[in-house]
Amino acid sequence: MIKQAPTSLSTITLNRVFDAPADLVFRVWTEPKLVALWWGVEGATNPVCEMDVRPGGRWRIDMRTPSGKIYRNQGVFLEVVENKRLVYSDIPDPEMPEWQGVPPAPRLHTVTFDWRGEETYVSLEVQMASEADRNRMIAFGMPDGLKQGFDRLTALLNDFRRQGRAALNASESP
Numbered sequence: 001m002i003k004q005a006p007t008s009l010s011t012i013t014l015n016r017v018f019d020a021p022a023d024l025v026f027r028v029w030t031e032p033k034l035v036a037l038w039w040g041v042e043g044a045t046n047p048v049c050e051m052d053v054r055p056g057g058r059w060r061i062d063m064r065t066p067s068g069k070i071y072r073n074q075g076v077f078l079e080v081v082e083n084k085r086l087v088y089s090d091i092p093d094p095e096m097p098e099w100q101g102v103p104p105a106p107r108l109h110t111v112t113f114d115w116r117g118e119e120t121y122v123s124l125e126v127q128m129a130s131e132a133d134r135n136r137m138i139a140f141g142m143p144d145g146l147k148q149g150f151d152r153l154t155a156l157l158n159d160f161r162r163q164g165r166a167a168l169n170a171s172e173s174p
Contacts, residue, residue, distance in 0.1 A: 022115035
């Protein structure tokens with residue numbers, strides 16, 4: 001279940017409970033071949049998924065929507081605490097026509113992983129530079145896109161649970 005938590009005027013927060021241990025949820029969130037399987041809106045693919053998961057490491061994901069449009073996502077990891085927390089910047093692609101030459105300011109994403117028994121509670125907080133940027137991202141559909149990504153992540157974790165660790169390891173093969 002995703003719940004949109006009360007937010008400040010410049011923040012979007014989503015919470016989800018995953019039926020999987022924190023180490024697995026963290027791994028599926030930080031290994032590029034696994035991230036490429038769930039990142040983005042329903043039906044999207046990720047032809048580019050590069051991640052150097054360490055403070056100062058860069059990441060880039062090019063999401064291709066079902067219509068064929070490519071959205072470049074990129075930024076820098078600022079904090080990495082294995083199985084507990086990720087903090088990274090997300091720098092809007094200035095070439096996107098939707099921004100009409102004025103992209104929003106970079107965003108700060110904070111993801112926390114809280115393992116409770118067999119479940120992991122994940123909180124994703126996206127901090128915008130201003131209320132205006134938050135409103136633009138809401139109008140652009142960011143909250144729904146994040147929810148769709150969480151739905152895809154849930155489905156992937158459910159597949160791994162049904163198929164066992166062998167399926168997880170097989171998904172990493174070149």
